[in-house]
Amino acid sequence: MQDFRGLDLGAGSGGSPGGGGNRWRMRELAQNEHFDWAIFRRALRAFIPYWPYTIIVTIVILAASFGGVLPAWLTQKIIDDGIARRSMSLIVEYTLALILISIATGLLGVLQTWLSNLIAQNVMADYRISLFRHLQRQTVGFFASRQAGDLVSRVTNDVTAIQSVVTTTLVGFVSNLLNIAATLFLMFSMNWRLAILAVIVVPGFVIPTQRVGKSRQKLQGQIQQWLSKMTVQLSESLGVSGALLIRIFNRQGAEEKEFDDSNRTLRDLQVRQALVGRWLFMWLNMFSSIGPALLWMYGGWLVLQGEIGLGTIVAFTALLSRLYGPLSQLAQLHVSILSSVALFRRIFGIMDVEPEVKDGTRTIADNSVQGRIRLSKVSFSYHPAAQDAEPDAGRGRPEGGDAAEPPVARWALRNIDLAIEPGETVALVGPSGAGKTTLLNLIPRFSDPAEGALEVDGMDTRTLTLHALRAQMGLVPQDPFFFHDTVANNLQLAKETATRAEMEAACRAAQIHDTIAALPEGYDTVVGERGYRLSGGERQRLAIARVLLQGPKIVLLDEATSALDTVIERKIQDALAVLLEGRTALVIAHRLSTILKADKIVVMEKGRIAAIGTHAELVESDPLYKQLYETQFHIEDGLRQQG
Numbered sequence: 211m212q213d214f215r216g217l218d219l220g221a222g223s224g225g226s227p228g229g230g231g232n233r234w235r236m237r238e239l240a241q242n243e244h245f246d247w248a249i250f251r252r253a254l255r256a257f258i259p260y261w262p263y264t265i266i267v268t269i270v271i272l273a274a275s276f277g278g279v280l281p282a283w284l285t286q287k288i289i290d291d292g293i294a295r296r297s298m299s300l301i302v303e304y305t306l307a308l309i310l311i312s313i314a315t316g317l318l319g320v321l322q323t324w325l326s327n328l329i330a331q332n333v334m335a336d337y338r339i340s341l342f343r344h345l346q347r348q349t350v351g352f353f354a355s356r357q358a359g360d361l362v363s364r365v366t367n368d369v370t371a372i373q374s375v376v377t378t379t380l381v382g383f384v385s386n387l388l389n390i391a392a393t394l395f396l397m398f399s400m401n402w403r404l405a406i407l408a409v410i411v412v413p414g415f416v417i418p419t420q421r422v423g424k425s426r427q428k429l430q431g432q433i434q435q436w437l438s439k440m441t442v443q444l445s446e447s448l449g450v451s452g453a454l455l456i457r458i459f460n461r462q463g464a465e466e467k468e469f470d471d472s473n474r475t476l477r478d479l480q481v482r483q484a485l486v487g488r489w490l491f492m493w494l495n496m497f498s499s500i501g502p503a504l505l506w507m508y509g510g511w512l513v514l515q516g517e518i519g520l521g522t523i524v525a526f527t528a529l530l531s532r533l534y535g536p537l538s539q540l541a542q543l544h545v546s547i548l549s550s551v552a553l554f555r556r557i558f559g560i561m562d563v564e565p566e567v568k569d570g571t572r573t574i575a576d577n578s579v580q581g582r583i584r585l586s587k588v589s590f591s592y593h594p595a596a597q598d599a600e601p602d603a604g605r606g607r608p609e610g611g612d613a614a615e616p617p618v619a620r621w622a623l624r625n626i627d628l629a630i631e632p633g634e635t636v637a638l639v640g641p642s643g644a645g646k647t648t649l650l651n652l653i654p655r656f657s658d659p660a661e662g663a664l665e666v667d668g669m670d671t672r673t674l675t676l677h678a679l680r681a682q683m684g685l686v687p688q689d690p691f692f693f694h695d696t697v698a699n700n701l702q703l704a705k706e707t708a709t710r711a712e713m714e715a716a717c718r719a720a721q722i723h724d725t726i727a728a729l730p731e732g733y734d735t736v737v738g739e740r741g742y743r744l745s746g747g748e749r750q751r752l753a754i755a756r757v758l759l760q761g762p763k764i765v766l767l768d769e770a771t772s773a774l775d776t777v778i779e780r781k782i783q784d785a786l787a788v789l790l791e792g793r794t795a796l797v798i799a800h801r802l803s804t805i806l807k808a809d810k811i812v813v814m815e816k817g818r819i820a821a822i823g824t825h826a827e828l829v830e831s832d833p834l835y836k837q838l839y840e841t842q843f844h845i846e847d848g849l850r851q852q853g
């Protein structure tokens with residue numbers, strides 16, 4: 211039986227997404243791929259720093275390939291020189307050589323595995339860090355428009371699959387090629403006529419292997435699609451929300467039927483896939499017997515003619531497996547090469563996204579500005595390619611034309627002029643979708659405006675380094691995020707050197723110290739994603755404490771909308787009073803008390819500033835503000851009064 215280990219023919223080899231996941235994934239990637247030299251060349255560049263290892267690996271493979279054919283040659287010598295001439299000393303000599311060579315090729319194999327893994331792991335580590343670095347430079351908008359799972363998968367799974375690019379594709383290519391070269395060299399030097407006979411059988415191996423490889427690959431793609439369909443159905447229907455929806459709408463029967471259909475299709479595909487491999491096995495078995503049979507017949511005749519010794523035929527049959535195995539593997543190599551190209555295409559797809567916000571060069575000390583903010587003729591768009599339409603054009607459908615796709619609004623902000631003096635509190639109000647959050651996000655340069663400019667203390671924000679700019683301001687988002695870490699470590703994000711006393715002082719000012727002190731491990735309690743759950747009001751006060759610890763001159767605040775009981779509301783108001791005191795503040799305000807305390811209120815509508823004034827002025831002069839006051843702030847305030 212020949213060496214077909216590289217052929218991946220096992221019935222269940224690719225059917226399960228569990229074991230051998232990498233190979234399964236590589237095949238999927240190769241599905242719709244075409245060879246792209248530019249990507250391949252670019253991918254190879256990552257190996258340049260490791261060229262000394264690459265050269266050593268190639269030498270090792272070369273030595274191992276020649277070492278691999280020597281046993282066949284020694285066998286010939288044992289039979290034709292040792293046994294035929296009845297020389298025991300020659301037999302012992304050649305046998306010892308045989309043993310030494312197998313030890314040496316074994317050691318070379320270990321060296322080759324070690325070096326190729328060293329190269330692969332180094333290249334992987336390089337890619338991981340450069341991808342992570344690149345992602346750190348991206349804007350928040352970049353993450354908003356992509357699935358976190360997909361990005362994680364590129365940094366982890368795709369990069370991990372580089373391992374097989376090195377060990378299967380590159381090393382496989384070189385070693386198979388050298389094995390074939392070494393084998394052919396020995397065959398032709400022993401007997402060219404027998405060598406030609408051995409090569410004649412080759413197409414019988416290579417052609418079906420390629421064809422079967424292709425159809426298995428196609429089936430594998432289909433299996434994978436059905437598996438992922440099943441996984442989606444399972445995760446949706448077995449999750450709490452999905453389970454609830456299915457029961458409410460009495461969909462159990464339909465769900466079962468859908469699952470049954472996928473299940474049956476999958477079963478049929480897997481059976482077909484297993485059979486494709488079996489037919490090939492039968493064919494290969496047949497050919498692996500035909501090769502030696504022809505050799506024995508023709509070789510036997512040559513022996514009878516006295517042209518060659520018996521040892522040559524024995525050596526040739528041993529060499530056949532070293533020829534057919536690598537040839538079949540080379541015939542399949544295009545799958546690995548295409549998957550590698552697909553893999554690098556995905557990795558480069560991320561690397562090639564230029565960060566939307568370019569870093570400036572000017573540095574200033576942390577918290578060193580006075581806090582003057584100016585926006586001049588600022589316009590911003592999430593859809594730069596959309597038609598020039600009014601900002602609200604996307605929301606209303608054209609009259610009577612409900613089938614038409616609504617046009618996307620080009621401008622989320624249009625011609626915003628706004629000046630905020632140091633120490634001033636400005637409340638942003640307006641209906642949902644007016645552009646308040648968009649405006650707030652422009653100040654720390656989470657995005658840049660398409661037109662106009664923003665200044666802090668007279669400096670264009672684009673000239674400052676992002677680090678210097680962001681070190682001047684603190685942000686309290688509507689739903690603050692905390693890492694899965696202790697309260698203390700989450701607070702120290704704002705100031706690495708903060709002492710416990712400083713943290714406690716900030717938390718006291720933010721009205722959250724008592725709550726933290728009462729946690730199981732106080733400031734060392736783990737909060738965040740899966741840690742101790744803080745309530746919405748607690749999270750906001752902890753976020754306020756974090757900004758207080760940072761002590762910036764500029765505060766950006768997106769006030770929580772949720773109604774809270776009076777005690778908590780009081781605490782938040784007190785925390786806010788400390789936060790806003792003596793700082794420039796831009797607040798997306800949802801609470802009347804905050805609005806009333808503001809130095810000026812900016813009313814936004816459809817991406818523009820509709821009015822600016824105090825509460826008293828605006829209630830009189832601005833119908834939109836009056837409406838907001840009556841429908842939102844006023845009622846909410848009334849509820850609180852009742853509470």
Ligand SMILES: Nc1ncnc2c1ncn2[C@@H]1O[C@H](COP(=O)(O)OP(=O)(O)OP(=O)(O)O)[C@@H](O)[C@H]1O
Nearest residue numbers: 351354592622640641642643644645646647648649
């Ligand atoms: N990441 C985004 N991609 C595309 N469009 C966006 C994005 N974020 C916001 N928008 C759109 O920009 C407009 C302004 O949104 P923005 O979030 O600034 O409004 P808002 O006044 O803060 O609303 P709310 O009070 O409901 O939070 C909306 O039409 C919104 O759909």
